Amino acid sequence: MTATTPSSPPGERSWTARTRKRAVGAFPPDQLLPDRQPVYVASWIYVFGVLTISALLVVLASGGILALKGPTWWHTSWVGHYVNSLHLWSVELFMAFMVIHLWGKFFMAAWRGRRAMTWITGAIAFLASIGTAFTGYLVQQNFDSQWISTQAKDGLNSVGIGAYFNVLDFGQMLLWHIVVLPLALGVIVLVHVLLVRLRGVVPPYPARTAEPPPADRGTP
Amino acid sequence: MSRELLAVSLNHPGHYVHWGVIQISVANLVVIGLMIALFALAIFLPFPQGRREP
Numbered sequence: 001m002t003a004t005t006p007s008s009p010p011g012e013r014s015w016t017a018r019t020r021k022r023a024v025g026a027f028p029p030d031q032l033l034p035d036r037q038p039v040y041v042a043s044w045i046y047v048f049g050v051l052t053i054s055a056l057l058v059v060l061a062s063g064g065i066l067a068l069k070g071p072t073w074w075h076t077s078w079v080g081h082y083v084n085s086l087h088l089w090s091v092e093l094f095m096a097f098m099v100i101h102l103w104g105k106f107f108m109a110a111w112r113g114r115r116a117m118t119w120i121t122g123a124i125a126f127l128a129s130i131g132t133a134f135t136g137y138l139v140q141q142n143f144d145s146q147w148i149s150t151q152a153k154d155g156l157n158s159v160g161i162g163a164y165f166n167v168l169d170f171g172q173m174l175l176w177h178i179v180v181l182p183l184a185l186g187v188i189v190l191v192h193v194l195l196v197r198l199r200g201v202v203p204p205y206p207a208r209t210a211e212p213p214p215a216d217r218g219t220p
Numbered sequence: 221m222s223r224e225l226l227a228v229s230l231n232h233p234g235h236y237v238h239w240g241v242i243q244i245s246v247a248n249l250v251v252i253g254l255m256i257a258l259f260a261l262a263i264f265l266p267f268p269q270g271r272r273e274p
Contacts, residue, residue: 007245042269044262100259 048101053093062087135177
């Protein structure tokens with residue numbers, strides 16, 4: 001914390017005070033956790049974003065338990081089978097909800113109104129999810145993962161990344177799956193959600209009338 | 221898991237649909253069909269309005 005000068009209030013010049021001021025300025029509490037939404041949000045298509053996040057939380061929780069207990073547990077015990085299946089099916093729902101969310105946002109051109117970064121972070125989250133799902137298939141420790149890794153290695157070697165991303169290396173793929181990619185995905189999703197709070201939920205296209213369209217910045 | 225516990229027998233090769241250069245498993249086709257149906261329902265089904273502010 002920096003020393004204060006007589007001309008400035010105590011703590012005003014410290015980096016914590018400046019960070020707090022900027023954070024509260026960008027995300028006032030009622031905008032960060034709003035209790036009401038614009039009227040156009042009253043449609044089922046707007047539900048798929050939060051459904052995707054809900055599924056992601058189940059994915060992370062079940063994946064955390066699998067990581068703690070290990071392959072012998074998830075292959076041999078009935079509780080292990082259950083948590084393994086919970087992880088698989090929550091991922092299936094996560095991907096399905098995310099793709100429906102993507103379709104909805106694509107057809108309403110959700111990058112309008114200074115929302116380009118919201119769209120871009122969503123696209124990066126989608127790509128990171130595909131990588132995370134792929135490495136998940138590789139670390140199942142069964143014939144399925146053996147088949148997928150031996151099929152994938154030739155494609156990855158042909159583009160020259162096999163030395164850095166070796167799908168036959170279980171240890172490396174496990175760490176990509178449970179550390180690097182979930183961390184990256186978590187950060188991207190957090191930024192994505194903060195951008196949605198910052199810019200507001202994208203409104204639908206205005207009706208085709210002779211009148212000029214209203215401003216399309218959503219008021220959360 | 222013993223085979224009799226499964227609702228659907230998986231002890232056979234998967235079924236595939238071939239259409240020119242396109243080849244897709246029936247399972248994946250069903251999933252895509254369900255997602256399109258869910259998307260259409262989300263567009264057309266009315267959303268519950270809840271309580272109104274005075």
